[in-house]
Amino acid sequence: xxxxxxTRRVIVASLASAAALPMTQSAFAQAGASAPVxxxxxxxxxxPAGYIGEDIRAxxxxxxxxxxxxxxxxxxxxxxxxxxxxxxxxxxxxxIQSGVKLFTGVxxxxxxxxxxxxxxxxxxxxxxxxxxxxxxxxxRCHRNYFVASYQNxxxxxxxxxxxxxxxxKRVALLAPNYxxxxxxxxxxxxxxxxxxxxxxxxxxxxxxxxxxxxxxRSLAPEAIYQFHPGGAGINFAKQYANAGLGKSVPMLIxxxxxxxxxxxxxxxxxxxxxxSAIWTPETNTPASKAFVDAFRKAYSRTPTMYAQQAYDTAxxxxxxxxxxxxxxxxxxxxxxxxxAVQFTAVRxxxxxxxxxxxxxxxxxxxxxxxxxxxxxxxxxxxxxxxxGDAYAAQCKIN
Amino acid sequence: xTLFVEQVLNGxxxxxxxxxxxxxxxxxxxxxxxxxxxxxxxxxxxxxSAAFAVLSTGSFLVGxxxxxxxxxxxxxxxxxxxxxxxxxxxxxxxVLATLGLILxxxxxxxxxxxxxxxxxxIPPFLQGSVPLFPGLDYPLMRLAFIAVGAMVAIGxxxxxNHTRVGMLIRAGADDREMVDALGVDIRRxxxxxxxxxxxxxxxxxxxxxxxxxxEIGMGERVLITTFVVIVVGGVGSVRGALVGALLVGMVDSxxxxxxxxxxxxxxxxxxxxxxxxxxxxxxxxxLMAIVLLVRxxxxxxxxx
Numbered sequence: 001x002x003x004x005x006x007t008r009r010v011i012v013a014s015l016a017s018a019a020a021l022p023m024t025q026s027a028f029a030q031a032g033a034s035a036p037v038x039x040x041x042x043x044x045x046x047x048p049a050g051y052i053g054e055d056i057r058a059x060x061x062x063x064x065x066x067x068x069x070x071x072x073x074x075x076x077x078x079x080x081x082x083x084x085x086x087x088x089x090x091x092x093x094x095x096i097q098s099g100v101k102l103f104t105g106v107x108x109x110x111x112x113x114x115x116x117x118x119x120x121x122x123x124x125x126x127x128x129x130x131x132x133x134x135x136x137x138x139x140r141c142h143r144n145y146f147v148a149s150y151q152n153x154x155x156x157x158x159x160x161x162x163x164x165x166x167x168x169k170r171v172a173l174l175a176p177n178y179x180x181x182x183x184x185x186x187x188x189x190x191x192x193x194x195x196x197x198x199x200x201x202x203x204x205x206x207x208x209x210x211x212x213x214x215x216x217r218s219l220a221p222e223a224i225y226q227f228h229p230g231g232a233g234i235n236f237a238k239q240y241a242n243a244g245l246g247k248s249v250p251m252l253i254x255x256x257x258x259x260x261x262x263x264x265x266x267x268x269x270x271x272x273x274x275x276s277a278i279w280t281p282e283t284n285t286p287a288s289k290a291f292v293d294a295f296r297k298a299y300s301r302t303p304t305m306y307a308q309q310a311y312d313t314a315x316x317x318x319x320x321x322x323x324x325x326x327x328x329x330x331x332x333x334x335x336x337x338x339x340a341v342q343f344t345a346v347r348x349x350x351x352x353x354x355x356x357x358x359x360x361x362x363x364x365x366x367x368x369x370x371x372x373x374x375x376x377x378x379x380x381x382x383x384x385x386x387x388g389d390a391y392a393a394q395c396k397i398n
Numbered sequence: 399x400t401l402f403v404e405q406v407l408n409g410x411x412x413x414x415x416x417x418x419x420x421x422x423x424x425x426x427x428x429x430x431x432x433x434x435x436x437x438x439x440x441x442x443x444x445x446x447s448a449a450f451a452v453l454s455t456g457s458f459l460v461g462x463x464x465x466x467x468x469x470x471x472x473x474x475x476x477x478x479x480x481x482x483x484x485x486x487x488x489x490x491x492x493v494l495a496t497l498g499l500i501l502x503x504x505x506x507x508x509x510x511x512x513x514x515x516x517x518x519x520i521p522p523f524l525q526g527s528v529p530l531f532p533g534l535d536y537p538l539m540r541l542a543f544i545a546v547g548a549m550v551a552i553g554x555x556x557x558x559n560h561t562r563v564g565m566l567i568r569a570g571a572d573d574r575e576m577v578d579a580l581g582v583d584i585r586r587x588x589x590x591x592x593x594x595x596x597x598x599x600x601x602x603x604x605x606x607x608x609x610x611x612x613e614i615g616m617g618e619r620v621l622i623t624t625f626v627v628i629v630v631g632g633v634g635s636v637r638g639a640l641v642g643a644l645l646v647g648m649v650d651s652x653x654x655x656x657x658x659x660x661x662x663x664x665x666x667x668x669x670x671x672x673x674x675x676x677x678x679x680x681x682x683x684x685l686m687a688i689v690l691l692v693r694x695x696x697x698x699x700x701x702x
Contacts, residue, residue, distance in 0.1 A: 048613040050513050177675040200658070201675040205619060207610040210408040210540065211654040218401040231515070231611045239609065242520065244527045244535045265517050 036073035037326050039317070040095040041105040042088050042115060045080040048231040051261050052107050052306050053080070056129060058299050059307030060105075062291075063314030070322030081106070085114035096122045101328045104313060107306065109133040109152065109180045120144055125328070127338070129313035130306060132357055134183060138391035141355040146338055148313040150278055151357045151389035152180065155254045156187030158362035159225060159276040161383050163252055165364060166274065169194040171252075172221040174212060174236075176228065177201040184227040184254065190390065197221045202228070209236050213243045224249055229256040234265045241269035250274065255377075258367065259304040263375050270367040270375050277365045279308050279347035280377040291346045308346050315343040353388040355395035361385050400534050405655045406648070411540045413647025414547025418602035419620060420627040420639040421554055422595025428634015428700050429571035430588055433489050435496040436476055437624065438617025439503040440596040444469035444603025445612045446507055449516040458521035465604035466597045472503075473596020477589050485588075504614050513614075520608040543605050550598065554636050567591060571634065571700070626682055630689045632696025641697055646682050653681035 041060070043053035057078060067073055077095055081088035088106065092115045095103070101124045106112045109131040116136060119126045125144045132151040136142070163171055171194060175181035185199060198219045200212050216224060228236045237258065240246055246269065255277035263270050281292050281302050291311055295303040303311075316338065323337035324330040339352050353359045362384040365377050423437045447468030448461040455461075476499060484492050520539045527535040558564035570577045570584050578584045610616070623646065631642025658674035665673065689697060 046508075046513065047615075048515060048611065054513075177672070199671055201671055203675070203679060207616075207619075208412070210411070211405060211651050214401055214404040214408060215655055217404070231613060234517075235609075235611050239537075242525070242527065242537050242539065244537075267519065 035326070036067070036075045037069075037102065037321060037328065038075045038077055038095075038100050040092065040100045040103040040119075041076045041078045042081050042091050042095075042103070042111075043078070043105040044083045044107055044111070045078075047083045049083055049107075049229075052230065052259075052304070053105075055261070055304045055307040056105060056107055056310040059295070059303060059310035060129070060314045062295055062298060062307075063311050063318065069314060070318030070320070072318070072321040072326035074321070078105070081111055083108060083111065085111050089114040089118065092118055096124065101125060102127070102317070104129050104317070106131065110178070112136075116145060125334070127313055127317055129310045131180075132389075133180070134391055137355055137357055137389060138394035139396075141357075141391075141395035141397055143335060143356075143397045145356065146316075146352070147357045148316050149309045149358065150360070151391065152183055153187035153190070153391075154358075154362070154387060154389045155256075155276060155278075156184045156227070157191045157390070158364075158384050158387065159252060159254050160188045160191030161362075162274065162276050162364040163188075163192050163194065163223065163225065165381070165383060166223070166250075166252070168223040168250075168252070170197045170222045172196070172198040172200065172216055172219050172224045174200045174202060174216075174224060174226040174228070176204045176206070176232070178204050181227060185225075188225055202232075206232060207235050209239050210243075213239060213245060216245060216249065217243075221249060223252055225252045227254055227257055229259075230262075233257045234262050237262070237266045237269045237273070241266075246272065252276075255280070255305055255365070258377075259306065260302045260377075261304055263367065263377070264302075268369065268375070271369045273367045274380075275365050275367070275377065276383065277305065277363050277377070277379075278360055279305055280363075280365050280379060282365075282376055282378050283347065284379075285346075285348055287344045288346045288348075312343075312345045312347060312350070315345075316341065319343040349386070353392045354397065355389070355392045356397065357389055357392065359386055359388045362387055401655065403530070404534055404536065405651050407536055407540065407544070409648035409651040410544045410547075410644070411647070412651055413644040414544050415602050415606055416620075416624060416627050416647055417547050417640055417643035418550060418598050418605075419624045420631070420643050421550070421636050422598040423624055424628040424631070424634055424636065424639045425567070425591050426595050427628060429567060429591065430485065432481055432485065433492045433496065434481065434595075435493060435621065436499040436503065437595065437599060438619075438621035439500050440469045440473050440599035440617070441603045441606075441620065442507065442612075442614070442617040443472045443503065444596075444600025445518075445607040445616065446511055446516065446603075447600065448604035448607055449518045449612050450511065452518055453516060458524075461518070462601070462604050465600035467600075469600025469603060470593045470597035473599070474589055474593040476596075477592035481592065482585065482589070500618065508614050515611065515613045518607045518612060524608075539609060543609070546601065546605055550601065551640050558636055563587075563590070623682065626686050628696075630686055630696060632699030634700030635696075635698050638696055638698035638700070645697075646685065649681050649685050654678045657681065 043056050045053040079091035088111045103119045104127045106115055107130045112131045116126050120142050128147040130149050132147040132149055134153055137151050173185045175184050252274045255275045258270055258275055319342040320334050320337035324334045341351050349361050351359050361382055364380045364383045366380050367375050367377050369375055426432055426434050444465040448465035451464030452461040480495050484495055524539045524542050527537045529535050566582055566587055570587055574584055627642040627646050628639055631638030657677050661670035661674045
């Protein structure tokens with residue numbers, strides 16, 4: 001195509017869209033506007049964990065400007081998995097058949113395990129915005145599979161390091177009896193140097209923890225480490241405080257055991273809890289402040305870490321879409337662009353390790369009651385710098 | 399020792415909650431012969447009604463009233479609109495209809511109250527814990543729960559055994575036609591029992607709401623345990639429901655406390671934990687199986 005013909009088409013396209021849209025975008029992006037990229041977005045919108053999916057979708061959409069990511073028009077095909085792997089698999093298969101090549105959105109490890117293999121076999125891409133299970137981080141890593149959040153174990157390893165830093169010598173551990181729960185405690189034990197006085201496994205859908213609290217009282221540890229995300233975590237924190245344990249035995253958690261929504265739900269029970277985290281609404285960087293302000297303005301609530309991870313993931317995908325101008329057929333270039341991380345992450349430093357899982361900083365944070373009465377998750381100190389994960393070495397992508 | 403006493407209290411508290419749910423269910427199941435899967439939904443409706451009453455008025459007592467009225471009225475509505483037409487049908491029709499009502503109720507509640515579950519704090523006068531003896535502080539809210547369970551047990555005993563309504567309920571269970579022939583409106587009596595069962599669920603809902611989570615589908619989780627309670631106690635008997643509820647409550651809380659510890663004495667930690675967790679979840683079903691082997695009609699069945 002000669003230059004004048006191209007320019008003419010751009011002008012025509014610009015004029016046409018100027019008539020339709022109140023704002024004109026760059027001519028380059030308009031040229032690609034003919035075919036929006038569809039992103040398969042399977043997440044949990046119903047069930048008590050539905051608030052997580054809502055925040056994930058809200059965070060992702062916040063990164064879109066006029067329906068575009070990185071200047072490329074995108075179309076989000078949102079599907080609710082109701083926290084059931086089978087539902088998610090069905091939705092994914094349907095989307096794959098209709099030609100969708102790019103997937104994200106899933107917020108639970110067990111659901112992810114059902115979605116990812118099918119997507120990768122079809123030659124598609126999966127960019128995870130929350131779970132990073134060990135099963136796909138090591139030998140089974142894949143060149144089209146990226147995790148933009150964290151590797152599961154790394155979060156708990158950071159918590160183990162935090163416990164060392166806080167000087168705890170005798171710790172009791174609690175987690176639900178399923179894969180992610182057992183992984184959480186393994187991760188913690190990998191870095192914790194003190195003595196584990198007890199490992200208590202709860203039921204996955206448990207709501208009453210009175211029995212476990214009685215056992216903690218009888219074990220009399222210096223501190224506890226507990227992994228209960230979502231509704232169970234709200235109950236645990238409330239009952240822990242109500243039983244009077246909050247004052248005598250400090251609680252350490254990974255940040256998903258007390259996200260911004262749960263802080264609102266537990267109230268003062270969150271006061272004094274320590275958490276390992278990659279980001280909090282208090283993270284003091286211009287990108288983070290801008291994100292929190294924009295999110296509060298758009299949705300009138302404080303974003304959870306899930307929203308932040310979705311926002312970062314959207315921007316990562318946007319940077320790569322921009323590099324290939326929305327053409328997912330340019331596989332090598334798209335992968336290369338994703339690996340290059342050409343965007344400013346809200347959480348701060350961020351890059352990919354050899355298994356395409358994050359290498360980033362982890363922080364020790366503390367929930368503290370402000371004089372105004374609100375509970376804020378403040379950063380105490382950096383606990384691990386440029387921290388990858390234990391599985392990167394087993395991954396042979398290239 | 400402290401651990402044991404605390405676990406017994408936990409068992410009593412859990413037993414109280416199960417009793418509130420099971421007493422209504424056992425009357426409906428045993429006396430009217432209706433399998434009512436919607437029973438758990440009444441518990442949810444009670445919790446939601448209470449949460450929103452407390453959020454808008456700030457008073458826990460208003461919350462209790464809202465839970466009793468909300469759940470009771472909903473139960474009456476369900477009885478009049480659906481269940482009434484199924485008394486003479488096969489159990490399968492009742493299961494299908496009430497299962498459908500669970501789905502309907504869950505969707506209706508999420509449409510009315512939203513997908514984000516409401517939150518309810520422990521009322522100020524029940525907050526914190528009280529020292530029972532040195533080394534054991536027990537939450538006041540849970541003690542109150544035990545007290546409510548005990549009061550309801552006494553009240554129901556008086557109602558069933560010493561009032562005219564109670565007499566009619568017992569008579570209606572034995573011979574529906576005869577009571578009808580004597581000029582008693584048995585339909586209205588059944589509606590009343592349904593409403594009473596619903597109100598007791600509402601009471602359980604409002605007491606549980608500050609301790610546990612209010613959420614869509616919270617009723618289905620306890621429903622199975624509630625059925626275990628009435629099977630253990632004997633279908634149709636309020637005394638049986640009380641004994642069954644306390645037994646199931648104790649087995650659950652003591653099992654969760656001691657089974658993993660006992661296993662750890664004899665097995666390596668990793669195996670003991672996994673096996674223990676499995677055994678703990680199964681413990682109340684093991685109890686049910688043993689009771690059924692020894693006394694197939696439950697411990698205290700309504701009729702001999």
